[in-house]
Amino acid sequence: xxxxxxxxxxxxxxxxxxxxxxxxxxxxxxxxxxxxxxxxxxxxxxxxxxxxxxxxxxxxxxxxxxxxxxxxxxxxxxxxxxxxxxxxxxxxxxxxxxxxxxxxxxxxxxxxxxxxxxxxxxxxxxxxxxxxxxxxxxxxxxxxxxxxxxxxxxxxxxxxxxxxxxxxxxxxxxxxxxxxxxxxxxxxxxxxxxxxxxxxxxxxxxxxxxxxxxxxxxxxxxxxxxxxxxxxxxxxxxxxxxxxxxxxxxxxxxx
Numbered sequence: 001x002x003x004x005x006x007x008x009x010x011x012x013x014x015x016x017x018x019x020x021x022x023x024x025x026x027x028x029x030x031x032x033x034x035x036x037x038x039x040x041x042x043x044x045x046x047x048x049x050x051x052x053x054x055x056x057x058x059x060x061x062x063x064x065x066x067x068x069x070x071x072x073x074x075x076x077x078x079x080x081x082x083x084x085x086x087x088x089x090x091x092x093x094x095x096x097x098x099x100x101x102x103x104x105x106x107x108x109x110x111x112x113x114x115x116x117x118x119x120x121x122x123x124x125x126x127x128x129x130x131x132x133x134x135x136x137x138x139x140x141x142x143x144x145x146x147x148x149x150x151x152x153x154x155x156x157x158x159x160x161x162x163x164x165x166x167x168x169x170x171x172x173x174x175x176x177x178x179x180x181x182x183x184x185x186x187x188x189x190x191x192x193x194x195x196x197x198x199x200x201x202x203x204x205x206x207x208x209x210x211x212x213x214x215x216x217x218x219x220x221x222x223x224x225x226x227x228x229x230x231x232x233x234x235x236x237x238x239x240x241x242x243x244x245x246x247x248x249x250x251x252x253x254x255x
Contacts (some may be wrong), residue, residue, distance in 0.1 A: 004140045008048065009125045011182065015045050019114070027109035029102040033081065037070050038048060038108070042117075047178035055137060057127035061120045063140045068113040072235065076102060081213060088229065093222040136190070149219035150237045151176050159249040166241055170204035200244040206227055206236040214233075 017040040025034035042065050049062045078097050085094035090178050108114065131137050155172045177197045180189040189197070210230050217223035218232070 002132075003103060005128060005137065007141075007183075007185065011048050012045075012121060012124055015021065015041055015048070016118065019045075019118060019121075021107040023109050023114060024148070027072075029105050031078070033107065035072060035076055035108065039076055041112065042069050042072075043174075043178055044182065045117075047175065048178065048182040050151075050175070051183070053147075055128065056131045058238040060231070061117070062119055063123060064113065064116045068111075068117050071113050072108060075108070076081065077212065080138065080209060081216070084209070084213065085223075088226050089234065090222070090225060103219060135152055144183055145186050145188070147184060148176075148179050152188065156249075156252055159245060159252070164245070165205060166204055166238075166245075169210060169245065170201065171203070173201050180182050188214060193251070196248060200241075200248050203237070203241045203244045207234070207241045210234040210237055 019038065020043060023036035024033055025031060026038065046062060046065050046069070049065070051060050052058045079101075082094045082097040085091075085097070128137070128248070151172070155169070155176055158169050159170055176189070177194060180186075180194060210233055212226065213223065214230050214234065217227050
């Protein structure tokens, strides 16, 4: 148990450093990937925490990380859409979505949500060490392994549902993949399966982006020039995503 607890604390401190670096990049508006990197760090933090639910400080930190994710999701979606518009030659529409980007980044850097995450992370190792001394943490590796395998079962169950929801599957697969990366010593997924999950996640992500863009086009007139292209892409994206999901299910059934 001590080795696993050490691993959790080391991972937590590493993510804290990453968050601080992203915060500085956002505040100075140094590059366009700062927000994306912040979101990846938050996602990895939540994946580290999810199997630890019930331990001291976990619920508070998970909630704070979730609020930070909610704050940054629409900002990242706007960035991705702007990049797509640039690719489609819709420069004016792209520029409208990138206006005041530096100000937005600076607001995220000083946001209460990010400050709360950092404050709880500061105290988190102390919470865990205190719980360890009081013998409140038992069989930690087994607890984490059981919950990660439970996440994998959720994916399997969702894939077997003939009316499966691609959006829910995208989130479940993301959760399994990042959870396995957070705890590599448990070897929940093989390297091959991790690569496969990454590919499936990418196909579902392409589909999800197109669904979002077409939905926004119903309200935002400057997206109209892209609608026909996106509709054609969506049909292909649905086919690719469903083929990837079918192959994943077949491979899982053979395990």
